[in-house]
Amino acid sequence: MHWPMAFQRGKELMPRWEDGGICYSATDSLGRPWRVCIARHKPVINQVECHPYLSQADLLSHCRSVAVCVTAYSPLGSGDRPWASPDEPSLLEDPRLGAIAKRYQKTPAHVVLRWHIQRGVVCIPKSVTASRIQQNLQVFDFSLSEDDMKLIESFDRNERFIVPTVERDGKRVWRDAEHPHFPFHDPY
Numbered sequence: 001m002h003w004p005m006a007f008q009r010g011k012e013l014m015p016r017w018e019d020g021g022i023c024y025s026a027t028d029s030l031g032r033p034w035r036v037c038i039a040r041h042k043p044v045i046n047q048v049e050c051h052p053y054l055s056q057a058d059l060l061s062h063c064r065s066v067a068v069c070v071t072a073y074s075p076l077g078s079g080d081r082p083w084a085s086p087d088e089p090s091l092l093e094d095p096r097l098g099a100i101a102k103r104y105q106k107t108p109a110h111v112v113l114r115w116h117i118q119r120g121v122v123c124i125p126k127s128v129t130a131s132r133i134q135q136n137l138q139v140f141d142f143s144l145s146e147d148d149m150k151l152i153e154s155f156d157r158n159e160r161f162i163v164p165t166v167e168r169d170g171k172r173v174w175r176d177a178e179h180p181h182f183p184f185h186d187p188y
């Protein structure tokens, strides 16, 4: 089960009406499959967007309490997401992260990945760059102090990058906010 919002079937991944609007489907794509399937086994992994701007502290604490592992997708803040606008914050360029990285003689990406690991979160950074793929493995030769862990935790701003946004009437809004199963609270 992947995403709470369903789209109509079509030849394209995301079929659109003639006016460009996305063809939503009212099918309950999470609740219904969950109710009809016979869940003999407890889920073992919950994969959610998670990074210092979306620390998911409450969800992480809940998952820990019921022994469900959390996997962070977009763990570095997904800087290359196609709908990013120039005014959106770039996690890896956050000067506070840069200052921490400098103290450990590491990169901001190292610090973020190490923060995930020390919280017990599995992370799946993506890179198409060989040197970065190698770099992202160099996170087991240092540890962040408790103070730095708390400091990074304080960067949380409930910022979801993997919910597409569009510009409407000069305002940045969530593209799918009109979907009947849109699950997020609109911060805009």
Ligand SMILES: NC(=O)c1ccc[n+]([C@@H]2O[C@H](COP(=O)([O-])OP(=O)(O)OC[C@H]3O[C@@H](n4cnc5c(N)ncnc54)[C@H](OP(=O)(O)O)[C@@H]3O)[C@@H](O)[C@H]2O)c1
Pocket (backbone or CB within 6 Å): 047, 072, 073, 074, 075, 076, 077, 078, 079, 080, 092, 107, 109, 110, 124, 125, 126, 127, 128, 129, 132, 133, 135, 136, 162
């Ligand atoms: N379950 C879901 O709904 C869901 C949703 C989104 C993503 N995901 C999964 O999560 C994975 C990662 O998410 P993501 O691609 O959205 O975001 P991400 O891993 O947080 O960020 C990817 C971006 O970070 C850059 N990067 C990687 N390592 C770096 C480093 N060491 N220094 C500087 N920049 C670095 C990459 O650049 P380059 O590639 O140019 O090197 C790319 O621009 C995806 O591959 C996907 O499998 C799952």
